[in-house]
Amino acid sequence: MSENIIDVIDNYFASVREQYGEVLFFEKNKKKDKIPEKGKKIKKTEKAIVKRAKKTENPETEGDTEVSVPTFVSSNNAVLSIEDDWNESKTLDELNNKIHNCQKCPLGNTRTNFVFGTGNPNADIMIIGEAPGADEDEQGKPFVGRAGQLLTKILEAIKLSREEVFIANILKCRPPNNRKPFASEENECEPYLKKQIELIKPAFILALGLTAVDCLLKKTHKMGDIRGSVLMYHGIKMLVTYHPAALLRNPNWKPQVWKDVKLLRKLYDEYLAKK
Numbered sequence: 001m002s003e004n005i006i007d008v009i010d011n012y013f014a015s016v017r018e019q020y021g022e023v024l025f026f027e028k029n030k031k032k033d034k035i036p037e038k039g040k041k042i043k044k045t046e047k048a049i050v051k052r053a054k055k056t057e058n059p060e061t062e063g064d065t066e067v068s069v070p071t072f073v074s075s076n077n078a079v080l081s082i083e084d085d086w087n088e089s090k091t092l093d094e095l096n097n098k099i100h101n102c103q104k105c106p107l108g109n110t111r112t113n114f115v116f117g118t119g120n121p122n123a124d125i126m127i128i129g130e131a132p133g134a135d136e137d138e139q140g141k142p143f144v145g146r147a148g149q150l151l152t153k154i155l156e157a158i159k160l161s162r163e164e165v166f167i168a169n170i171l172k173c174r175p176p177n178n179r180k181p182f183a184s185e186e187n188e189c190e191p192y193l194k195k196q197i198e199l200i201k202p203a204f205i206l207a208l209g210l211t212a213v214d215c216l217l218k219k220t221h222k223m224g225d226i227r228g229s230v231l232m233y234h235g236i237k238m239l240v241t242y243h244p245a246a247l248l249r250n251p252n253w254k255p256q257v258w259k260d261v262k263l264l265r266k267l268y269d270e271y272l273a274k275k
């Protein structure tokens, strides 16, 4: 019986290792940590490395006990981290600088580029999708592939430019093979999106697809039940429509999307008139 459990656990870790590589398996007393240049401002995690390196040089150093600050080591041994005070960022640029090396979930190890989001930092409208795809991962920008081009056209149809709105995703890194994000990945990454929303303070959110809306509202929905309604997200009006990638696969959904974005435009015009 207990042997069976050990086999199950062994198999589980073997499959995780196969899927994500070595990033989940931290080595104790790693010797090849990169030591920051002398005089350079260093981060907390780097301080831990300096401390550990000093201990290696002189094991007798007084009071130098085992370092327990977590460091995250990528496949090329580069030390990557987020800054502890990222949630106190005052601007989007500051936030981006503090989190763009994130390795909180395994996607940090498989991404090519971190995709923060782009657009107007004071936008009235935020467009929120699911996660970067191959093109986005390659360019480090959201919605730049075929689905992104379609999104640009949809926005233009309601007289909005990409520069006027802010476009982001629930996840900042691409899930392999564009699979649906795992709940654990959403839980790790969503706080960054929440901070972006807090900084931008949009009047409207347009959620693209059910993954985005379910993650934001922490509830499972059916598209047919929520399209055309105004939902609320922490006091912000939220509309939902199909993700442009889904629209590319199902062009017959065009009229519904057109109706949804026209409603957004109407509400936005009313908002502007009162502003």
Ligand code: SF4
Residues within 6 Å of the ligand: 102, 103, 104, 105, 106, 107, 108, 109, 171, 172, 173, 185, 188, 189
């Ligand atoms: S997906 Fe989000 S939580 Fe995961 S590594 Fe990328 S930025 Fe970090």
